[in-house]
Amino acid sequence: MTRDDIISVLGPVDEAVIADIVSTGATIEELREAFAWIGADEALVNEGRQLPSARVAALIELLETPDDEDLP
Template identity: 90%
Template sequence: MTHDDIISVLGPVDETVIADIASSGATIEELREAFAWIGADEALVNEGRPLPSARVVALIDLLEAPDDEDEP
C-alpha cells in the first residue's frame, strides 16, 4: 500500500501512522474495512457482517484515538 493509497482512505494523517500502516502488510481493502469498523461498528454487527480479521483489528488499533484515561 502506498502513501497515496492511505491518504485516499483516511485523508490527512500523521506520517508516523502512515508508516505504521504501510509496514503492516495490510491491503487497501483491509484499511477500508478497518476505517468502516471505526465509524460504524454497531451497524456492521447489526448487518450480520463477520467480525474483522486480525490484521483489520491491528489497523483499527493503529487508527483509534488513545483513551483519555492516561491523562491526568
C-alpha cells in the same frame, strides 16, 4: 499499499501513522474495512458482518483515538 492509497482513505495523516500502516502489510481493502469498523462497529455487527480479521483489527487499533479514560 502506498502513501497516496492511505491518504485517499483516511485523509491527511501523520507520516508515522502511514509508516505503521504500511508495516502491517495490509491491503487498501483491509484499510477501508478498518476505517468502516471505526466509524460504525455496532451497525456492522447488526448487519451480520463478520468480525474483523487479525490484520484489520491491528489497523483499527492503530487508527483509533485513545479514550479519555486511558489518559492519566
